Amino acid sequence: MANLATSIRTHFAVTPDSPVVSPRGSPSSVLGLKVKERRSHHSLADSMSSLRVKASNETPGLVQEVRRNQSKRVEKTKFGPDFTEIEQRFLAFKKHEYMENIELYNSLSKNQAPKFMVIACADSRVCPSVILGFKPGEAFIVRNVANLVPRYEDGPSETNAALEFAVNSLEVEDILVIGHSCCGGIRALMGMQDTEDTSSFIKNWVIVGKKAKISTEAAASDLTFDQQCRHCEKESVNRSLLNLLSYPWIEEQVMRGKLSIHGGYYNFVDCTFEKWTLDYFKTISKANDGVLVVKSRSLWS
């Protein structure tokens, strides 16, 4: 890991002497683009005053404040990021991508009409735009821990708000749920001794995949823990595909042939991608909870 850590740090050029943010009197103009760093000091009034109270109850002597309307230079620290790198990357994007494809971007600025909705893990190694080459405008993407889709009955979540928008407003044609190898969230799920444990956010969330854990333990009890995690990574995708059908406005579109549901699995150890499609009519004809029927399975290597 040492080599990787070094190369990434250099890439971002974090140096002790570079200020975190340098004050600028007026916006600079680069490539006709006004790039400015603006200080915005947000005061949250009520919510922050309650935060202040909470902070002083919990930790005597320590109070945080967010100050409004003060141009205060943020203390530089060797841990501070060099956001000049971020600026440079955006400028490179603007020059080599945005301006080179200005007609596409002009058209996209008026409207988006992606055919795909993708649910993928937040893991830094599995961005769908990178591994499946989605260009701007092609895919509406949700990323959460362990690419989980909760059921309709479980109530509001960030994932189902996005599903509702994608299916009912954008009218996407394909939903793709992508799992991946070495998923920390699935590992946390499989490692939970007590599925009622709500002591951490992670546990509170990955429990959405509880049924996948149960079916994995039933089907793969003779495998090692690592192998069980691999099994659960795919099992949880299948569980999510079934959970998608729990949304009435999703099931209706699938039934009409307007929407297809697919599972995917990206293995970044050997760089393979497996994909399969939910066979809706065969799945529902089984009339059996948890029995998913798939079609069009393929493995790309």
Next chain:
Amino acid sequence: MQEEDMAAVTDKYEDAIAGLSRLLSVKSELQSVAAVKVQQITAELAAAGNGFDPAARIRTGFDHFKKEKYQKNPALYGELAKGQSPKFMVFACSDSRVCPSHILDFQPGEAFVVRNIANMVPPFDKTKYSGVGAAIEYAVLHLKVENILVIGHSCCGGIKGLMSIPDDGTTSSDFIEHWVNICSPAKTKVKSEHGKLSFAEQCANCEKEAVNVSLGNLLTYPFVRERAVNKTLALKGGHYDFVKGSFELWDLDCKIAPALSV
């Protein structure tokens, strides 16, 4: 299609329908089976009609990635297969036009990315929206990221949805409005400070104010607050305007003040 051909096809279709109706009039017990099969045919025809092959599209994308990126950087991908240590956590909108890997060129391994409607961060609450809490907890406590960047964007449908919720609070969606209401303080602020602007301009302001609300909500997570205060974690807001082709970046100022003794 020639007129005679069309007539022949229509006759064939009508014969088929007539045949099915005759059968069902004699064997009405077959109706439910027939209904399912007709639904299936309808679905298949609807799906086949539009000519877009999703499998082929992602196959092409994956093959290109494997050949042009994975196989050309074996050292990087070999290390990534063992573990990840991203320096960034990024909140970005699910909008198809604003992927951080495109606009900020994040490479595999660099950024732990959460994408949701309008790039929102709800306040600390284990009973609601634990998905976001789980991501923050994982990024901060396990991956030990050094920066959290919340990026809003122009023409955000989620923000527009928030600004469109009527004042009496009635909602028409199952989940969307409940979600975007996380940033209702931003809407309140914009309406009070920019009430004279057009709806579109108010939305544009709200896109940025909502980022600030999310940054403030990040500080309600004790493990974030602690690290922000001792400067091991930097919080920044951003706004990508794809109409103008611009990107703004700003800080949330965070200071320790001595507690008042009461």
